[in-house]
Amino acid sequence: MKAPDLPGSECALFFDFDGTLVDLAPTPDTIAVLPRTAELLFQLKLALNGALAIVSGRPVSEIDHYLHSLKLTVAGVHGTELRVADGPMRRMPVASLDAAAVVIARLCEQHPALLMERKPGAIALHYRQAPALEDMCLAVMEEALLHAEGMALLRGKFVVEMKPSRATKAAAVHALMDCKPFRLRRPWFFGDDVTDESAFELVQSMGGVAIKIGEGETLASHRLANPAELHDWLAAAAAQLGAQQPERFSR
Structure with a gap:
């Protein structure tokens, strides 16, 4: 290329x-x-x-x-x-993500190497410093998604993010x-x-x-x-x- x-x-x-x-x-x-x-x-x-x-x-x-x-x-x-x-x-316009954030924050409290990043209308969960937790992070974000109307998950480099589906x-x-x-x-x-x-x-x-x-x-x-x-x-x-x-x- x-x-x-x-x-x-x-x-x-x-x-x-x-x-x-x-x-x-x-x-x-x-x-x-x-x-x-x-x-x-x-x-x-x-x-x-x-x-x-x-x-x-x-x-x-x-x-x-x-x-x-x-x-x-x-x-x-x-x-x-x-x-x-x-x-x-x-x-x-984005619905409240507070309930989803509670689910994600609970995992971050259990694993301090993880980082939850709140953004306007989105939440990112970074696991660059704990790559072995990738599957766990994805599972928790999928659980959190149940509490967030109109949102979708997007995976990146050592991060999974909840953002508006549009x-x-x-x-x-x-x-x-x-x-x-x-x-x-x-x-x-x-x-x-x-x-x-x-x-x-x-x-x-x-x-x-x-x-x-x-x-x-x-x-x-x-x-x-x-x-x-x-x-x-x-x-x-x-x-x-x-x-x-x-x-x-x-x-």
Whole structure:
């Protein structure tokens, strides 16, 4: 599988966050964001007239925090939250997850290596530090799902997440492609996990480009080895698109 070519000015770029723009970490709050990440995204946003977005399992507020308040278009929590540039936030209506959280919290109390992460409209159970508990985590999440109307489970790298059944990265990209400045552009999606496969399938059906970051089976037709290699690609793409402009991103 080959690396992607550099994009043209007619493209729209969509990026997953963890495992794609940043390396995975033992816990969600211990990631290390490279200093040039926000700068490169800012340059490409300018060069593409704003047609660049983050599509992540993280909430929008966390993406803003880690990118030093760079206001990008972001689909957060797999599309449960959606904000186009610095416009208003749109959130899917979600029933209370408190009863489901009680079931999950009980398991975390028994196994402190597990981590329950509450998000707007979702709950993730991380077992990266206790991979032997995978089957137990999945069983408890399936039990918790009985207490959460309209929700579905999504499995990722050492995580199983309860999210709205209507929220997928493919649906988020599809919605954004109907918005300015993404409309009528060719979509490119970069992601590392099984949670990104629906978006890979969508963009390729639209004549776009899907890029898998890292190893593993995938529907994507292109691959980059790791986030560091993606950053090198971003720098080359910024230069290709003439993004070295006088205006610079300031933290």
